[in-house]
Amino acid sequence: MCTLDKMLIKGIRSFSPDNQNVIEFYKPLTLIVGQNGAGKTTIIECLKQACTGALPPNTRSGQSFIHDPKVAGETEVKALIKLRFRTFREEPIVVIRTFQLTQKKLALQYKALDNTLQTYNRETGVKEALAYRCADIDRHIPVLMGVSQAVLENVIFVHQEESNWPLADTQTLKKKFDEIFSVEKYTKVSIP
Numbered sequence: 001m002c003t004l005d006k007m008l009i010k011g012i013r014s015f016s017p018d019n020q021n022v023i024e025f026y027k028p029l030t031l032i033v034g035q036n037g038a039g040k041t042t043i044i045e046c047l048k049q050a051c052t053g054a055l056p057p058n059t060r061s062g063q064s065f066i067h068d069p070k071v072a073g074e075t076e077v078k079a080l081i082k083l084r085f086r087t088f089r090e091e092p093i094v095v096i097r098t099f100q101l102t103q104k105k106l107a108l109q110y111k112a113l114d115n116t117l118q119t120y121n122r123e124t125g126v127k128e129a130l131a132y133r134c135a136d137i138d139r140h141i142p143v144l145m146g147v148s149q150a151v152l153e154n155v156i157f158v159h160q161e162e163s164n165w166p167l168a169d170t171q172t173l174k175k176k177f178d179e180i181f182s183v184e185k186y187t188k189v190s191i192p
């Protein structure tokens with residue numbers, strides 16, 4: 001089974017860009033408890049972002065996901081999410097995602113910078129790093145976790161604002177179930 005080890009958050013929502021905020025995940029269960037606005041949702045949003053590359057809903061294309069430069073008293077905020085998890089084979093994997101939010105004259109400018117995946121070569125035991133340009137990390141991580149992207153997005157890390165999808169109209173419901181059960185794989189099968 002895939003397990004989460006720990007995550008570092010810098011410069012996301014209320015998490016300051018100046019501190020190293022590290023959350024350690026315990027086995028078999030970690031409960032996240034805190035007052036309203038403490039950052040519980042942000043932790044789940046960061047887990048989802050690190051694993052799938054998806055931004056939370058209503059973030060104005062990422063702008064409100066990054067710590068507001070005005071709150072930091074800066075013109076630019078650099079943000080980082082670093083997640084360490086273990087694959088179902090117990091191999092440690094590190095995902096690093098970096099972002100930047102700049103206050104321009106008239107508007108804020110959001111940029112996703114680097115995406116890096118550190119893996120271990122099972123044969124040599126040497127650390128290997130894959131950069132975003134070399135591999136589609138968003139497709140690679142669900143494979144390493146042994147779970148599909150649709151299950152990560154709609155079930156495991158479903159955002160509280162989107163968690164009502166099981167009560168949606170039949171068309172939306174069918175689309176979600178098709179994604180979750182990878183129906184396309186079966187409808188596209190051709191018999192030789």
Ligand SMILES: Nc1ncnc2c1ncn2[C@@H]1O[C@H](COP(=O)(O)OP(=O)(O)OP(=O)(O)O)[C@@H](O)[C@H]1O
Pocket residue numbers: 012013014015034035036037038039040041042043063064065066067068071
């Ligand atoms: N872009 C931003 N810059 C700085 N702070 C932000 C930004 N976006 C949100 N925040 C702050 O981050 C916090 C959001 O925290 P979050 O929603 O994760 O808390 P929560 O513990 O899940 O709260 P609740 O229990 O109400 O759901 C709020 O205090 C909000 O003011």
